[in-house]
Amino acid sequence: MALTLFDGQNFSGRSEALKAFAWREGVKGQYLHPALEVNLSGFATTVGGELRLHPEQAALPAEVRHILDDGVSALPETQKLRSLSGGETVRLIATCALRSGAPRVAMDCALEQLDAETRGRLFNGVMKPLSASVDIAVADNASADLRGGFTEVRAFGSSQLDLNAHIGEFTENLRSGMVTAPAIDLKGLSFRYPGARRPIFDRCDFRLEPGRVYLLKAPNGAGKSTLARLLTGVLKPTRGRIIVDGAAHAPSSSNARLFFYAFQNPASQVIGTSAAGYLQLISRASCNRSTMLRGEWSFTPQTIQRAFGLDPFATTEPFDLPFVALKRLTMAAALLGGAPWLYFDEPALTADENSRQALRDLFSRLCRAGFGLVVVSHGEEFDGLTEAFPLTIAEGKLQRRVDG
Amino acid sequence: MRMHAAVRWLLIIGALLVGFFASPTALAVCAFIVALAYMLLGLGGRLSSFLMLVSPIVLASAALWIFVLTDGFDAPSIGRAATRLLDGDTNFIALLRALTATSLILIAIGAIRDGETYAVMRAMALPKPAAFVFASGAALVESVREAVERSIVALRAQGLMKPTFASRSANLGRVVGLTWLAGLNLIAGRAETKWSGNRFIDRLQSESMKPATAVWDSLVGLLTFAAITSAVALGAGVIDGAHTF
Numbered sequence: 001m002a003l004t005l006f007d008g009q010n011f012s013g014r015s016e017a018l019k020a021f022a023w024r025e026g027v028k029g030q031y032l033h034p035a036l037e038v039n040l041s042g043f044a045t046t047v048g049g050e051l052r053l054h055p056e057q058a059a060l061p062a063e064v065r066h067i068l069d070d071g072v073s074a075l076p077e078t079q080k081l082r083s084l085s086g087g088e089t090v091r092l093i094a095t096c097a098l099r100s101g102a103p104r105v106a107m108d109c110a111l112e113q114l115d116a117e118t119r120g121r122l123f124n125g126v127m128k129p130l131s132a133s134v135d136i137a138v139a140d141n142a143s144a145d146l147r148g149g150f151t152e153v154r155a156f157g158s159s160q161l162d163l164n165a166h167i168g169e170f171t172e173n174l175r176s177g178m179v180t181a182p183a184i185d186l187k188g189l190s191f192r193y194p195g196a197r198r199p200i201f202d203r204c205d206f207r208l209e210p211g212r213v214y215l216l217k218a219p220n221g222a223g224k225s226t227l228a229r230l231l232t233g234v235l236k237p238t239r240g241r242i243i244v245d246g247a248a249h250a251p252s253s254s255n256a257r258l259f260f261y262a263f264q265n266p267a268s269q270v271i272g273t274s275a276a277g278y279l280q281l282i283s284r285a286s287c288n289r290s291t292m293l294r295g296e297w298s299f300t301p302q303t304i305q306r307a308f309g310l311d312p313f314a315t316t317e318p319f320d321l322p323f324v325a326l327k328r329l330t331m332a333a334a335l336l337g338g339a340p341w342l343y344f345d346e347p348a349l350t351a352d353e354n355s356r357q358a359l360r361d362l363f364s365r366l367c368r369a370g371f372g373l374v375v376v377s378h379g380e381e382f383d384g385l386t387e388a389f390p391l392t393i394a395e396g397k398l399q400r401r402v403d404g
Numbered sequence: 405m406r407m408h409a410a411v412r413w414l415l416i417i418g419a420l421l422v423g424f425f426a427s428p429t430a431l432a433v434c435a436f437i438v439a440l441a442y443m444l445l446g447l448g449g450r451l452s453s454f455l456m457l458v459s460p461i462v463l464a465s466a467a468l469w470i471f472v473l474t475d476g477f478d479a480p481s482i483g484r485a486a487t488r489l490l491d492g493d494t495n496f497i498a499l500l501r502a503l504t505a506t507s508l509i510l511i512a513i514g515a516i517r518d519g520e521t522y523a524v525m526r527a528m529a530l531p532k533p534a535a536f537v538f539a540s541g542a543a544l545v546e547s548v549r550e551a552v553e554r555s556i557v558a559l560r561a562q563g564l565m566k567p568t569f570a571s572r573s574a575n576l577g578r579v580v581g582l583t584w585l586a587g588l589n590l591i592a593g594r595a596e597t598k599w600s601g602n603r604f605i606d607r608l609q610s611e612s613m614k615p616a617t618a619v620w621d622s623l624v625g626l627l628t629f630a631a632i633t634s635a636v637a638l639g640a641g642v643i644d645g646a647h648t649f
Contacts, residue, residue: 023601030602038593041519041604043539045546049519053608082550100607232561253567261561267589269558271582285564319589337563 003131005147006139008156009352010163010324014139015108017156021137022106029104029135030097034323034350036113037265039093040081047084048077050092057101060130067125068095071118085219086113086264086346087378091122098126104135109350112142115217115378123149141352142379163309163328164358170307171358171365179295179370181210181340182245184231184258186398189240191223191230200226202396203240210340210372212389213363215382217401222393224376228343231259231374244292257291260337264345264376266326267318275321275329276314279305279336286338293340295370301336308332324350331359341372348381356381363387405445405515406618409527411625415512418629421636423505428490428497430639434632435504438511441628445621447515454510458503469496508632511625516542516615522608523615532609548583555582 006021008014015034022029032039044050051072060068071091075084084092090113097105111119123146127136131151140146147153186206192199200223208214218224229235231242233251242249244258251258263269272278279301305311308328313321321329327349334342348356360382363373367387374391375382382388392401422434442451466489473485489496516524521542525535556579559565565575599605 019601028603028607031597033593033597035593037590038597040594041598042591042594043522043543043608044519045543046518049517052517052519053522055613080550082547102602228561229557232557233567234557234560255566255568257563259561260563261557263558263561268554268586269562269582271559271564271578271585281564282562285562289563289566319585319592333562339563343561 001131001133001135002151003127003149004135004137004152004154005143005150006137006154006156007143008139009159009354010350011159011161011322012156013159014156015322017154018106018108018137018139021135022102022104024104027104028102029106030100030102031106032093032097032108032110034109035265035267036086036089036093036110039097040089045081046077047072047075047079047081047092050081050096051077054096054100056099058099060099064126064129065099067121068098071095071122083221086349087115087118090114091118094122094126098130098134102134104137106137106139108139109141111138111140111146112379113346113349116145116380120145141348141350141356142381161309161312162354163325164354165309166307167309167358167362170303171361174365174369176368177295177370179293179297179340181294181370181372182258182292183210184208184341184372185243187241187243189230189242190238190396191226191235192238199238199396201230201237201240201393201398204397206398208341208372208374210370211367211387212372213367213382213385213387214372214374214389214391215385215401216374216376216391216393217378218393223396224345224393227393227398228259228261228345228374231341231343232261233258255289257286257289257293257337257339259341259343260334260339261343262330262334262345262347264349266323266330270318270321270326270329270333273317274315275310275318275325276301276305278318278329279310279333282333283336286336289338291338291340293338297338299335304332304335324355327351340370341374342366343374343376345376346378347375348377348379360385405447405511406517406616406621407512407625408617408622409524409529409615411622411629412512412524412528414629415508415625418632419505419508419512421633422508423501425639426501426504426636427639428492430635431497431500431504433635433639435500435507437628437631437635438504438507441511441624442507444624445511445515447511450510450515451507454507462499462503465496465499469494508628511628520615523613526613527615536605544587551583551587552579555579555586558582 006014006018019031022031041050041053044053072095075088090110094110114122128149130136186204189201189204190199191201216224226235230237231251236252242251270278272281283301305314310325310328310332313325318326327347331344331347348359351359364385364387367373390401392399426434439451442448469489470482470485473488474482522535522539525538559575559578564578565571
């Protein structure tokens, strides 16, 4: 039995190898897909229901059971599966898989969706002890801190398909100050869901300035998605105002674009019959609406598609796109959406180190070009950016995050 | 709600009896018994949701039938029309029978503990494919509203839908399309990974997964069945003393 790292880039055959590892003939192993929702049974709607469908099949060591139970006991039994954050979903599906009694468990980019502390606890407290009786294989793009803990490393060669072949050239051509995004002042912003006991935002005052990457890290339910919905106008604040460039602005009734929101799960927002078609749709829609983006920004869908390495997928149906390409597609769409502010939810999900570096460079240059960025990320991949502004939501307010 | 499979079947039989044979008086008694059962089973919230859903239909139907039954423009009598509305085998009574029967079926198979639908269906001796379709369908129905909402958010967040009524109406096709595409994507992914590769379905079928049962829930179910069958039987005159109703 072993704890193996499947080490390689995107499109290097890691995922196929992991599936083969888990589902080799005669072995009923467990494979965890990077698109987390796919790993849920589809027979339950709540955390309690999902756990009931996955009873413990093999006696686990007491300490392992304790850590696994601890990871899911924080989730209320009646909590809806759709409301779980990425990290919570990983904890749930890992618990279901590891207590299934399967002789092999393969995790495809699931661990990287956990914060560092939870990842370390799951890896050292559960996976390492369990690897004495279960073969465990992991593909992970943020595994530097765990690398020493693997008993084996299986390296995969470089891929012929390189998503980053042209993004550097595109990034280099972004000039400083080529666009102007407005500053956004949240004044006494309050929001409470109907029937909820406490407000998500309570008289929140905060100023978002362009030229920064606001790195938002906050626990589930703190209001990360609600903030995106308020800023894109899907929800209306119950009190308070959003001031844009000194004037009151109501995103829920304004036609002018202020934010483009790229979801954590891109499959929930890509529409159309091909990747190229989707980009053209977004580009056309942006031409038909006014925007708060000022300056010279007129890239064609073809240029953005090439820059993001999506040419090989141009005619592919969104349905058939690999997860990492789907993530890229929604980020490409964000640059065609004509919005001065971009809200990216876990943009580096399943991206290999080369892609993460490309994203770091891109975000940095977009900031210098004049855009405003809000990036939700549980990992540390963007922490070192010079433009980074650590942000959190606590007690109904947006505030600067102080780590440690 | 944790009820024995046999009791669930009895409630379904009870629902059929109410649906086909309940006289107006027996129907009123049955409705009261069913409401009481909801309360005893701790399903008050579900009952109020059901009533909120069906009340407009019942009221609209009653109003329309009274309008139809109020004959004669010279001396219209609302009271007589109302009496005729509730007298015997009218269409309005048939509607009430159907709704009361539905509320009983909701107790029998609509209030299964989350995650136990497949096991309950199997315990009720349904074939595996039917249990599978029912279990996945039940979970899917609950998530449709959220999926539609997510699609609307996605369109708004990408600037594909403006905040006007006209834009919302014009983009209805996109909402449906995106909901469909995202749902299909998820189901296809699960079919490959969870259901086929990970053999979740095989394991679920091979293991004797027993649904949870509780004595109280089963007892309430049994008493409800006994009470409604008695009410229907008395109301239909099967048992002597039907006139007492």
